[in-house]
Amino acid sequence: MTNTHTNSLRSVLLQGLRFNRYIAHAAVALLFCTAALAQQAVTTLPPPPALKLGLIGPMTGGSADFGETMRNGVELALDEINAVGGYLGRRIELVIKDDKADPAVGKKMSEELVNGDKVFATIGFCNTGVAIASIPIFQAAKSPLLVPCAAGSPVTKVVPPAESYVFRVSPSEEIKAPFLVGQILERGLTKVAIFADETPYGQSGQADVERALSARGIKPVYTAKFPLGVQSLVPQMEQARAAGANVIVAYTVGPENAVIAKSRAAAKWQVPIAGPWTLSFPNFLKAAGPDAEGTLMVQTFIAQPTNERRAAFLAAYRRKFGSRLPVPMAGAQAYDATYLLVFALFSIKNGNLDGPSIKASLENQQRVFYGVVSTYDKPFSVQSKDAVTPNMLVMGQVKGGVVVFANPEDARRSLFVQRKQ
Known part of the structure; x- marks a missing residue:
């Protein structure tokens, strides 16, 4: 090939390279221009309005331990949900109300949520009496x-x-009481003294325990009813001991559980205390101190990483709030309840998020949610508004100031998350 031909070919190649470089630069410029225009459009368009979700519970006062943990469980779930787009690009924001564990306050706050704040749904209530007073509002x-x-x-x-x-993601005392009675009878504790406060929770719990005992052909040997704020139950302890009781079943919320444990110690009477999940609350464990040791209580969730889901939940909670869950059941059940509600929104085909549509979707859930407490496969129906069934219950026990599995078989069974039966 002559030098002339070589130079001509080189010239053509260089022109081609310059042309391609020009095209490349133009393409890059167009890309950045398009991105800038897109960004400008994004920044100038208003974001879609957030969905308002109500949250109500005792954020202050004697029941604040589980009110705050409930709130934390909801906030943790919403952080995760909003991080991936919320509901079709709309953030879900909380409107929080403190019911102070007072029925009158709870009713007023409920009216504000549904009539003033116009929330699409509400998660809440830790105290049975407050819930019952407020349900007519919803x-x-x-x-x-x-x-x-x-x-x-x-x-x-x-x-x-x-x-x-009303949909519940918490075990009813109607199923906890028979489970509790079965557990204490298995331990040979057949002479039961019931100590219940005078609130709707305490009195309905006492009635549930009495029915469960009656089904086994047993009557309590002693019952005591007391007001909230009681400072000593030593005389009642002495009466229960004289009646031959060999176990105390406690049904109350808050510091009164500690009064039961302290009064038993003051009476120098060493019999077990057993009851519902309220005996796992910090206001009992801290106030009762060593007198809480050995106490038995019904649980759906014990804060141990027994499987991958629970380990991830416990780790996420600690990362966000910098501590362990004060009331593990409250946090786990609130976390699951939040996801169940949002799953229901996605199942509404026409996007109509009114109350009847959400109710119908909750009653006909099409998605399985792999939660912390349970694997929720059709947790609700038209005729069933309780998501938790007896197979999800385990027995906890206070050891060294913390709640652990009371039964080795419960610890093994918790490796597999239960479904509604």
Whole structure:
């Protein structure tokens, strides 16, 4: 090839390279221009309005331990949900109300949520009496209420199930009481003294225990009813001992559980104390101190990483809040309740998020949610508003100031998350 031909070819190649470089630069410029225009459009368009979710519970006072943990469980779930787009690009924001564990306050705050704040649904209530006083507000407004804590049997019975807008992700005392009775009888504790406060929770719990005992052909040997704020129950302890009791079943919320344990110690009477999940609360464990040791209580969730889901939940909670869960059941059940509600939103085909549509979706869940407490496969129906069934219950026990599995078989069984039966 001559030098002339070589130079001509080189010239053509160089022109081609310059042309390609020009095209490349133009393409890059166009890309950045398009991105800038897109960014400008994004920044100038208003974000879609957030969805308002109500949250109500005792954020202050004697029941604040589980009210705050309930709130933390909901916030943790919403952080995760909003991080991946919320509901179709709309953030879900909390409107938080403190019911102070007072029925009158709870009723007023409920009215504010459904009538003033216009929330699409509410998660809440830790105290049975507060829930019962407020349920008519949600029913009248046809506004769904998911209850992650309040466990008194009447909560899902105030309204017939088919009409009810109340859904519970907490074990009813109606199933906990028979489980508890079975556990204490297995331990040979057949002479039962019941100590119950005078609130709807305490009295409905006492009735549930009495029914469970009656089904076994047993009557309590002693019952004591006391007001909230009681400072000593030593005389009642002496009466229970004289009646031959060999176990105390405690049904109350707050520091009164510690009064029961301290009064038993003051009476120099060494019999076991057993009861519902309220005996796992910090206001009992801290106030009772060493007198809480050995106490038995019914649980759905014990804060141990027994499987991958629970380990991930416990780690996420610690990362966000910098501590362990004060009341593990409250946090786990509230976390699950939040996801169940959001799953229900995605199952509404026409995007109509009114109360009746959400109610119908909750009653006909099409998605399985792999939660912390349970694997929720159709947790609710028209005739069933309680998501937790007896197979999900385990027995906890205070050892070294913390709640652990009381039964080795429960620890082994917790490797597999249970489903509703």
